Amino acid sequence: MNSKLQRVTSSFVRLLLVVLLLAVALLFAIIQGGFVLWFVFFMLAPFVLYSVFLFLTPINDMTIIRQAPTGRLQQGQDIKLKVTLQRKSFMPILFIVVQEMQPKGVFSQLEQQMMRKIVPIGFKRQVNWYYHIPNLPRGKQELVGIQVTIVDFLGWVRKTNYVTAPITLIVYPKIVPLHFDRLISHDQGQFSQAQKPQIQQSTMVSSVREYSPGDRMSWIHWKSFAKTGDLQTKEFEQQQNEDACIVLDGLNGPRFEGQVSLTASILNAVSKQQERVSFLSAGQQHVFFEGIESQQELQKALLHLAVIKPGNFHAVHKYAQDQALRSAKTIVFITSALTEEWLEVLARLVKKSNSIIVYIVRRDTQELFAEDIAIEEQAKVRGIIVHTIYEGDFSSYGKEDRK
Structure with a gap:
């Protein structure tokens, strides 16, 4: 309101100065006379009149x-x-x-x-x-x-x-057409004929653990909470499903846009094959899309990928006990730099998951350094499959493990 009043006051003061200038020119022309002074007056008059009309012109109707x-x-x-x-x-x-x-x-x-x-x-x-x-x-x-x-x-x-x-x-994100006819086998981590997902979840509680953000409310052990005041989550004997889980590394990475594009391309390709897949956006915020099947569910995931931003967080503290990761039987992890923290998280899941495949998005071979090679070798030793895929050329996705 104050700024608007200031603008109106400023325009009014400017108009007064313009009118005063014309009045002074007229006064000199009347008193002194002469062609030059009257010429100056008549030269200024059209501009001053236009300024007056412009001041009276409404601008709020635009x-x-x-x-x-x-x-x-x-x-x-x-x-x-x-x-x-x-x-x-x-x-x-x-x-x-x-x-x-x-x-x-x-x-x-x-x-x-x-x-x-x-x-x-x-x-x-x-x-x-x-x-x-x-x-x-x-x-x-x-x-x-x-x-x-x-x-x-x-x-x-x-x-x-x-x-x-x-x-x-x-x-x-940019979606690249991916052509593969087979999904990841839950038994060997290779591409085999896809099976319809079947949820295998038991109601038998085997143990309890510390509550982790992202755990369902139905998994909380309320009896222990009533006794101790600490939130604990129930663990079941079987709490795995047959869905592959696509995991996007939300850490600040050199090729984060390539990671997002590859993730969107995979989700789009799997949806076209009318298969079911889960998606975990593992960033500062835990966002999980369970069992994406319909186009509506796919659009929600793509909308999230459109606005997601990378951040910094401690992967071990945030995702070591993540239930979405622990319940997945097959994990496809997409990153641009496999860190020691994420390696520790994935290594803990090797026994629970039948296969863990890591796709590292790089621009070219020049981005491969000695420390990267060392971490990737450690991952392979721990039973994690590691593949490099180059930004702008995702056509090799899904072909590495074919026999």
Whole structure:
């Protein structure tokens, strides 16, 4: 409210100065006379009159309409965003200055000249301009509103108004077609004929352990909680299912975008085969999608992949006792750098899972260092299958283990 009052006061003061300038020119012309002074007066008069009319022109009647491309936006896509400004007044305006306010995502990274434009308008009641954005990054891209400024010929009178025009673009990860006819065997960690999932879960409690974030409420041992006040989770004799679990490493990695793209591609390919798979987003926040079968469930997982951001956390503390990992019979772990922490977590699951396969996304062979080789060799010794897959070429996925 204060800023709006300041803008109105500033415009009014500017108008008074312009009118005062014309009055002074008229006064000198009347008193002194002469061609030059009257010429100056008549030269200033049209500009001053236009400034007065511009000051009286309403600017609050302007509306902004944005038109984004229809359909799903995908990472790496080029788009053209159309912006339309409409007004009701017939008053001619030489030009307007439009500037995007508080842009988020990719829009905040665009050059200032794209976010601030001078648009000629004249007698038009509708004008258009465009934003061309190449190579869209994954994530949520937002525009909130536009600040519209009108000025007279010489910049004496200036009026500003903020027009809200929110738009949110969700850019999904790039999905690469994967061609494989077989899913991972739960017995050998190889590709064999897929079987329909069958849940194998017993209600026989074998032991209790410390509660871990992500555990179901139904697994909590309420009797021990009533006695000790500490949350503990029940462990069952059989608490595994036949679903493969795709696990995305949420740690900050050198090729995190490649990890997300590979994960989305796998989920999409499995869905097309009408198979069932679980998905765990193992980041700072534990997000688990159990038994993805329908398109609706797939879209929820892809939406999560569209907005996920990497972070830093201690994998052992957060996921060593994670029930989603412990209950999975087959784990496909996708990362760009296998760390010692994640190796320890996966090694603890070797006895519980029939197979654990790690896919390491790299740009090229130059990203392979001695410490990476050492950790990967340790993983293989502990019974974990490790494969390298290169960013931009996921066609090798699913072919490494075929006989």
